[in-house]
Amino acid sequence: MVKRTLLWLDTHRLMALILFVAVFAMAARAPADTDTWWHLQAGRVTLENGRILQTDVFSHTRQGQPWVNHSWLSQVILYLLFHGFRYFGLGLFQTLLVTLTFACVYAQMEGDVFTRAFIVVLAAATSAVVWIARPQLLSLLLTAVLCYLLHLYKRRGVNRLWLIPPLFALWVNLHAGYALGFIVLVGFVAGEALNNLLAWISPPEGETGDEPRDPIVSWRGIGLVVLVSLISVLCLVLNPNTTRMWVYYLDTVRIGVLQDFIQEWRSPDFHPLYTHPFIWLLLATLAAVGLSRRRIDGSDLALVAGFAYASLLAGRNMGPFALVAAPVLSRHTHTILQRWGRAARARGWLRPPRRASRPPSAGMAVVNWLLLALVIAAAGVKAYLPLRTEFNLENERRTLPVEAIEWIQEERPQGPMFNSYNWGGYLIWRLWPDYLVFVDGRTDLFGDELLSQYLEVQFARPGFQEVLDEYGVNFVLTEAQGFTDNFLALDDSWTRAYSDDVATIYVRGEW
Numbered sequence: 001m002v003k004r005t006l007l008w009l010d011t012h013r014l015m016a017l018i019l020f021v022a023v024f025a026m027a028a029r030a031p032a033d034t035d036t037w038w039h040l041q042a043g044r045v046t047l048e049n050g051r052i053l054q055t056d057v058f059s060h061t062r063q064g065q066p067w068v069n070h071s072w073l074s075q076v077i078l079y080l081l082f083h084g085f086r087y088f089g090l091g092l093f094q095t096l097l098v099t100l101t102f103a104c105v106y107a108q109m110e111g112d113v114f115t116r117a118f119i120v121v122l123a124a125a126t127s128a129v130v131w132i133a134r135p136q137l138l139s140l141l142l143t144a145v146l147c148y149l150l151h152l153y154k155r156r157g158v159n160r161l162w163l164i165p166p167l168f169a170l171w172v173n174l175h176a177g178y179a180l181g182f183i184v185l186v187g188f189v190a191g192e193a194l195n196n197l198l199a200w201i202s203p204p205e206g207e208t209g210d211e212p213r214d215p216i217v218s219w220r221g222i223g224l225v226v227l228v229s230l231i232s233v234l235c236l237v238l239n240p241n242t243t244r245m246w247v248y249y250l251d252t253v254r255i256g257v258l259q260d261f262i263q264e265w266r267s268p269d270f271h272p273l274y275t276h277p278f279i280w281l282l283l284a285t286l287a288a289v290g291l292s293r294r295r296i297d298g299s300d301l302a303l304v305a306g307f308a309y310a311s312l313l314a315g316r317n318m319g320p321f322a323l324v325a326a327p328v329l330s331r332h333t334h335t336i337l338q339r340w341g342r343a344a345r346a347r348g349w350l351r352p353p354r355r356a357s358r359p360p361s362a363g364m365a366v367v368n369w370l371l372l373a374l375v376i377a378a379a380g381v382k383a384y385l386p387l388r389t390e391f392n393l394e395n396e397r398r399t400l401p402v403e404a405i406e407w408i409q410e411e412r413p414q415g416p417m418f419n420s421y422n423w424g425g426y427l428i429w430r431l432w433p434d435y436l437v438f439v440d441g442r443t444d445l446f447g448d449e450l451l452s453q454y455l456e457v458q459f460a461r462p463g464f465q466e467v468l469d470e471y472g473v474n475f476v477l478t479e480a481q482g483f484t485d486n487f488l489a490l491d492d493s494w495t496r497a498y499s500d501d502v503a504t505i506y507v508r509g510e511w
Contacts, residue, residue, distance in 0.1 A: 007359045009368045012113045017372055019106075019117040020099055021379045023124050027098035028383035030395050031090035031133035034422050035441040036078070037429035039071065039134060043079030046072060052240045056445055058428045060416045060436035061471060067445050068241050068248055070176040074135035090133040091387035097137050098124070101323070104144035108151040108327040111334035119333070122284070123326035125277035127319035130264075136316070139177025142167060144323050146181050150188050151327070153225075154217050154299070161228045168232040172239045179249040180320050185229045187306050191299025192217040192225075198298070212335060214297035252444045257451040261421075262443065268315040278318045282308055285325050288332035293339070300328045396426075401503035404477060405430045413497065413507050418457060418473040420482075423503075427477070438471065460487035476506040 009017075038058065046052055052072045056062045069075075081089030102120055109116045130136060146167060152158040164185075171178040195216040217225070236245045268275050285304060289296050307321035344350040360368060385391060396402050401423055408431065415435050419427055424440025431437075439446055439454045446454075457464040457476075460483040468476070475497070478484040485504045488494045498505040 007365050010360050014368045015113045018375050021375050023102050024095050024099045025379035025382045027095040029386050031094045033132045034425045036133050038425035039075045040079050041428045043075035071135035073173040087392045088387045094133045097141050101141045101144045104148045105326050109330035111330050119326050119330050123322040126281045126322035130319035135175035139175045140319050142171050143180045143320050164228050165231045165235045169235040169238045172236045172245050187302040188299045191302035192222050194298035256448050264316040265314045285329045292332035292335040294335045400426050403500050404503035407498045413475045418476045459483045474508050480504045
């Protein structure tokens with residue numbers, strides 16, 4: 001038994017394990033961004049009150065108005081993790097979700113473990129722009145799960161479509177990213193319809209060549225996917241907002257300020273290096289499809305093209321793009337390598353392939369286990385450092401108005417408050433219920449009108465004082481040396497009451 005366990009770890013299994021340890025380590029980073037904090041506070045209030053929040057209690061600009069709290073279940077999960085385990089709990093949530101996501105992607109891929117590993121790392125780097133302890137990370141995982149279920153149905157002949165409706169019933173309570181799932185289903189149905197049409201126009205048996213062909217879902221099978229999709233639409237009502245979730249996502253993407261101001265909703269800026277993996281993955285997929293001589297599958301084409309288009313419109317879609325592109329790249333890369341291998345063996349450049357992999361020798365097996373232990377230890381150190389409480393608190397002091405909040409808690413200036421959008425979530429966590437925010441990351445709640453008014457103040461546009469007067473703002477918490485800071489410094493009706501390298505506070509009148 002011991003010998004069998006020792007010899008189990010051959011080179012291919014070792015590489016696969018190292019891959020997922022590496023993905024786990026890649027995902028280990030400071031887990032909280034500014035929006036994480038209002039999710040945590042909403043989860044805490046939900047648990048303490050014993051009911052799901054459906055009206056706004058965090059802002060003075062939308063106080064008491066209906067709020068479509070689509071992520072209520074994720075918020076409860078996040079708060080329980082943070083309450084019990086602090087930053088380590090959030091970080092573990094983040095790393096496990098990312099690792100499980102790419103396990104689903106890996107299971108859809110073709111080729112040897114080394115090719116798969118390279119592509120998975122590239123896809124992981126592409127999707128890393130959305131890795132943060134927020135509900136949208138659950139949408140990334142559930143998108144990968146849905147793609148895997150469709151992969152089983154199309155390529156393995158395993159029908160697990162019955163899991164899709166309950167998947168959406170869960171998804172709609174976790175995050176509004178369930179819309180990604182319907183994009184996948186529409187792309188799959190459209191792609192398989194295209195496959196059937198092309199097969200009818202140009203039957204496979206009329207073609208020549210020995211390149212592999214992708215299976216095609218029959219019209220009857222397409223009809224079953226459509227039926228499951230319609231049942232899934234009905235399942236969206238199984239949430240506190242009921243039928244409102246049928247159109248909620250459309251209401252959100254219609255907010256013009258999202259594309260104009262919110263970074264993750266804007267077209268990506270490809271100058272920073274962290275966005276380059278998207279370019280590499282897209283170009284690699286196009287090149288592999290062109291070089292493989294393998295007709296691209298219709299559903300592969302629809303999904304890659306659709307999510308590439310969506311990614312060019314909004315950077316937050318680069319994560320889902322990586323999930324659908326990686327299996328396609330692997331299939332065509334595998335075909336290329338197979339053809340090149342046959343050509344090389346025909347010329348005597350390569351030995352004939354082994355019919356079956358032989359187990360490693362005892363000595364090599366020991367080396368494999370030692371190498372795996374070393375990699376796990378290194379990944380553990382890498383993962384531990386950014387999840388320490390001390391590291392995260394120091395990071396907050398560098399990037400968030402921690403000392404300004406401490407001043408507010410001590411000096412107790414009279415509200416209402418105007419605040420930076422980027423700090424709204426953190427202020428909800430630190431100051432609510434004593435102080436209500438002007439705005440935070442819940443763009444769907446505030447809408448175009450109020451967000452446009454916020455931008456007038458944030459960029460000190462003509463008439464911004466009227467906005468502050470309209471909402472009775474008595475003190476302003478804004479970025480040091482920003483537009484609002486510089487303009488209020490010239491206004492005698494405002495007094496700079498506090499300032500540091502991160503934030504400045506102005507109080508109306510004398511202080």
